[in-house]
Amino acid sequence: MTPVLQVANLRKSFGGITAVDGVSFEVREGEILGIIGPNGSGKSTLFNCVLGQLTPTEGEVRIDGKPTTGLRPCDLNRLGVSRTFQLLQVFPQLSVRDNLILAGQEHQGTMASRLFGAADAGLGEAAAQMIEFFRLSHVAAEPAGSLSYGQQKLLDAAMAFMAGPRLVLLDEPAGGVNLTMLANLRERLQAYHAERKATFVVIEHQMEFVMALCTRVLVLAEGRVIAEGLPQDIRKNPIVIEAYLGH
Amino acid sequence: MSRSGAVALAAAIIVALALPQFLKGYGIYLLSTWAVLTIAALGLNLTLGYAGQVSLAQGAFVGIGAYTAALLMQAGLPYPLAFVASALLCFAIGWGLGYPALRVQHHYLAFVTLAFNTLVFLVLRNEEWLTHGIYGISGIMRPVLLGWSTAKPLAFYYFCFGMLTVIAAALWWLIRSPWGRAFVALRENPIRALSLGLDTRRYTLMAFAIGSSLGGISGALYAPLVQFIEPNSFALALSFNLLLMVIVGGSGYFYGPFVGALIAVLLPEWLRITQGYYLIVYSAMIMLMMAFCPYGLFGMVERAIKALRLRRAPPAPAAVSALQTERPRP
Numbered sequence: 253m254t255p256v257l258q259v260a261n262l263r264k265s266f267g268g269i270t271a272v273d274g275v276s277f278e279v280r281e282g283e284i285l286g287i288i289g290p291n292g293s294g295k296s297t298l299f300n301c302v303l304g305q306l307t308p309t310e311g312e313v314r315i316d317g318k319p320t321t322g323l324r325p326c327d328l329n330r331l332g333v334s335r336t337f338q339l340l341q342v343f344p345q346l347s348v349r350d351n352l353i354l355a356g357q358e359h360q361g362t363m364a365s366r367l368f369g370a371a372d373a374g375l376g377e378a379a380a381q382m383i384e385f386f387r388l389s390h391v392a393a394e395p396a397g398s399l400s401y402g403q404q405k406l407l408d409a410a411m412a413f414m415a416g417p418r419l420v421l422l423d424e425p426a427g428g429v430n431l432t433m434l435a436n437l438r439e440r441l442q443a444y445h446a447e448r449k450a451t452f453v454v455i456e457h458q459m460e461f462v463m464a465l466c467t468r469v470l471v472l473a474e475g476r477v478i479a480e481g482l483p484q485d486i487r488k489n490p491i492v493i494e495a496y497l498g499h
Numbered sequence: 500m501s502r503s504g505a506v507a508l509a510a511a512i513i514v515a516l517a518l519p520q521f522l523k524g525y526g527i528y529l530l531s532t533w534a535v536l537t538i539a540a541l542g543l544n545l546t547l548g549y550a551g552q553v554s555l556a557q558g559a560f561v562g563i564g565a566y567t568a569a570l571l572m573q574a575g576l577p578y579p580l581a582f583v584a585s586a587l588l589c590f591a592i593g594w595g596l597g598y599p600a601l602r603v604q605h606h607y608l609a610f611v612t613l614a615f616n617t618l619v620f621l622v623l624r625n626e627e628w629l630t631h632g633i634y635g636i637s638g639i640m641r642p643v644l645l646g647w648s649t650a651k652p653l654a655f656y657y658f659c660f661g662m663l664t665v666i667a668a669a670l671w672w673l674i675r676s677p678w679g680r681a682f683v684a685l686r687e688n689p690i691r692a693l694s695l696g697l698d699t700r701r702y703t704l705m706a707f708a709i710g711s712s713l714g715g716i717s718g719a720l721y722a723p724l725v726q727f728i729e730p731n732s733f734a735l736a737l738s739f740n741l742l743l744m745v746i747v748g749g750s751g752y753f754y755g756p757f758v759g760a761l762i763a764v765l766l767p768e769w770l771r772i773t774q775g776y777y778l779i780v781y782s783a784m785i786m787l788m789m790a791f792c793p794y795g796l797f798g799m800v801e802r803a804i805k806a807l808r809l810r811r812a813p814p815a816p817a818a819v820s821a822l823q824t825e826r827p828r829p
Binding site: 305324325326329330334335337341342343344345346350353354355357358359360363367368369371373411415 | 675678691692698701
C-alpha cells in the first residue's frame with residue numbers, strides 16, 4: 253500500500269546553515285508517528301517544508317504517492333493534509349463554533365455557493381459534534397480569545413480535524429498545557445484516531461505524551477535522522493540519550 | 500441581532516426617513532453627503548476593518564466612480580448604466596490594487612495605496628483631454644429613475660438613502676456568510692487561514708475589489724449630488740477623512756461607518772459656531788477620542804456592555820477554567 257506521506261532526501265538551508273539535512277521517512281495509513289529531537293534539530297523546519305510554508309532546497313514530498321513539493325498550504329489542505337502550529341493559532345475574535353466552521357468551510361462547495369449559501373456552509377451540525385467531542389460545549393459561543401490556554405489548544409486540535417483530513421501534523425500540541433488538560437488532549441487524540449483511523453505526525457518535547465500516543469518515533473538531531481523505531485526502543489536507545497543529554 | 504439592537508436600528512431608519520422633511524436645502528444636502536460617504540466608508544470598513552488590509556486609496560475610488568459616471572452620462576449613457584460601469588471599473592482597479600497587498604502589509608501597504616491615490620489625483624488634474632483638468636465637470640444632471648425625478652434635494656436624498664440601505668443589507672449578508680468569516684480570518688491570522696485551506700490570495704483581492712467598488716458606487720452618487728466635480732475633491736484629504744470615519748465609528752464594527760460618517764460630516768458644521776477655531780477644536784476632539792477610545796465608538800460601547808455584564812453575572816466557565824489552567828509566559 254502506498255504510504256500516506258513520503259519524504260525523500262529533504263534538505264533545507266538558510267544561507268550557510270542547513271536546518272534539515274537529507275531527511276527521509278514514510279508514514280503509513282493509521283500510524284501515529286512522533287518526531288522528537290533537541291531544540292534546533294530541525295523538526296519545525298521539516299514540518300514547514302512538508303506543509304508548504306517553506307520551499308525545500310532539495311528533496312521531495314509525496315502525499316498518497318503524488319508529488320506535493322512546493323504546493324501552497326491551502327492546496328495541501330484541500331488534498332486532506334491538516335496541521336496545528338507550535339504557537340497557538342486560533343482566531344481570537346471568532347466564537348469557538350465559528351473557528352470550527354471556518355476550519356471546514358473551504359472544503360464545502362464553491363466560492364459562489366459559500367457567498368450565496370447558508371451562513372454556516374452546512375457545517376453547523378459537524379461543528380456541534382466536534383465541539384462535543386472535544387468537550388467544549390460550555391464555551392461554544394464564546395470568542396476563542398476568551399478561552400483558557402488549554403481550551404484553546406483543544407480548539408486548535410479540533411480545527412485541524414474539522415475537514416476530516418487524511419493526514420494531521422501536530423506541532424507541539426502539549427506545549428504549555430497543564431497535566432490535567434494534557435491527559436484530556438491525549439485521550440481525545442487517541443479517541444479520534446481510534447474512531448476515524450486518522451494518520452498523525454506529532455512533533456513533541458513532552459516525552460510521556462509522545463510515548464503514550466505514538467506508534468512509532470523518529471529522532472532528529474542537527475537536521476538528520478539519528479534513530480527510528482518503537483517508542484519503547486527509542487526510550488532506551490543510547491544514541492538518542494546522548495543526543496538529548498550531550499557529551 | 501438582539502432585540503434592543505433591532506429597536507435601535509428601526510428607530511435610526513425612522514429618523515433617517517423623517518428628519519429631512521423638517522430640514523432646509525443645506526441640511527438635506529448634508530444628510531445626502533452622509534449617505535453617500537457612508538457607502539464609501541462601508542467599503543473601506545470591509546477592506547480594512549474586516550479583512551485587515553490597510554488602504555489609503557478609498558478617496559481615489561470615489562473620484563474614479565464620480566468621473567466615470569459623469570463622463571459616461573455626458574456621453575449620453577443613461578445613469579443606471581453609468582452607475583454600474585463606475586462600480587465595475589472600481590472593482591477591476593481595486594482587484595489590481597490588491598496585488599501589492601499580497602507582497603506587503605501594514606504601513607508599507609498604506610504607502611502603496613497612498614501613492615495610488617496621488618497617482619489618480621494627478622491623472623484627474625493633468626489629463627485634461629479626458630477629465631477637463633482643474634476646470635472639472637459641471638452640469639451633472641440628477642437622474643430620472645422609472646419616471647421618478649431625483650432633481651430635487653429631498654428626492655435625491657431618498658434615492659441615496661435607498662442605495663445605502665440596499666448596499667448595507669448586501670454587506671450584512673456578505674459579512675455573515677463564509678466569506679465574511681474568511682475576511683476576519685485574513686485579518687486575524689493569515690498563516691493559519693492558509694493552512695485551513697483558505698485561498699488567502701483570492702480573498703485579499705476580493706476584499707480590495709469589493710471595498711473599492713463601494714467607493715466607486717459612492718462616487719457615482721456623489722457626482723449627481725454635487726453636480727460639479729473637480730480633482731481636489733478626491734485628493735488624499737478625502738481618503739484620510741474616510742479612514743477617520745471608519746476608525747472613529749469602530750473599525751470592524753458593521754455600524755461603525757454609519758456613526759463615523761455622521762460625526763465626520765456633521766461635527767465640522769456644528770463647530771462653525773467657534774468660527775476660525777473650528778478646525779483646531781475638531782482636531783483636538785478627534786485626538787482625544789482616539790486617545791481614550793482607540794477601538795472607536797462601537798468598540799467603546801461594546802467594552803462598556805461587557806464590563807456591565809461581568810459585574811452583574813457570576814464568572815463564566817471559560818473565565819473559571821482560565822484561572823485553573825496554566826498559561827505560558829509571553
